[in-house]
């Protein structure tokens with residue numbers, strides 16, 4: 001199974017991807033998670049990208065493409081791309097990789113979401129520093145304030161989840177990534193899923209779509 005999950009920041013890509021990858025045994029290739037891990041380690045790649053990520057700007061295409069290509073090469077079991085491609089150039093690089101490897105994308109899914117909902121969701125999002133579990137102060141609060149239900153580690157706010165940076169990320173999405181939707185709509189098996197419902201309802205629909213794509217392949 002090879003799939004791409006498109007959607008604005010806060011549409012629920014990360015939450016859904018984690019569940020789907022466990023269910024279908026694909027590698028979860030989430031560029032934002034990969035960059036945050038490198039930034040945390042203060043690796044050369046982390047130092048190179050941290051300013052972009054913190055400000056809500058895109059990391060340069062060449063850097064992202066090199067990273068994703070190495071992950072695709074290492075994921076023969078199939079993959080779900082979460083947060084990539086985000087620009088026309090990245091989409092072209094992905095096409096080139098597919099062509100060179102004689103592979104195709106089984107499904108492209110857009111998680112759609114209204115902008116005002118996104119801002120509220122992201123500014124109330126909290127992430128576990130230990131296991132990466134995601135909580136939301138409004139809709140999915142932890143049992144104990146500031147502590148992960150799963151592993152007990154402290155919850156933190158991503159430093160790009162402040163209101164000003166969220167708005168910046170939305171602008172970048174609308175300018176650079178939204179135009180990819182029409183490209184994928186025409187070239188691939190494309191599904192538009194309403195991300196504004198409960199996470200469980202969204203998961204159910206996504207499992208149905210990917211399940212059918214597996215059978216059809």
Ligand code: ADP
Pocket residue numbers: 008009010013031032033035052053054056057058059060064082083084085086087090160169
């Ligand atoms: P979200 O989708 O919620 O904005 P991500 O975790 O996917 O969050 O991405 C966080 C940040 O990482 C982005 O704002 C950007 O700086 C960087 N990033 C992630 N994926 C890409 C990409 N494909 N191209 C360029 N920058 C990226």
Ligand code: ZN
Pocket residue numbers: 128129130131132133148149150151152153
């Ligand atoms: Zn945890």
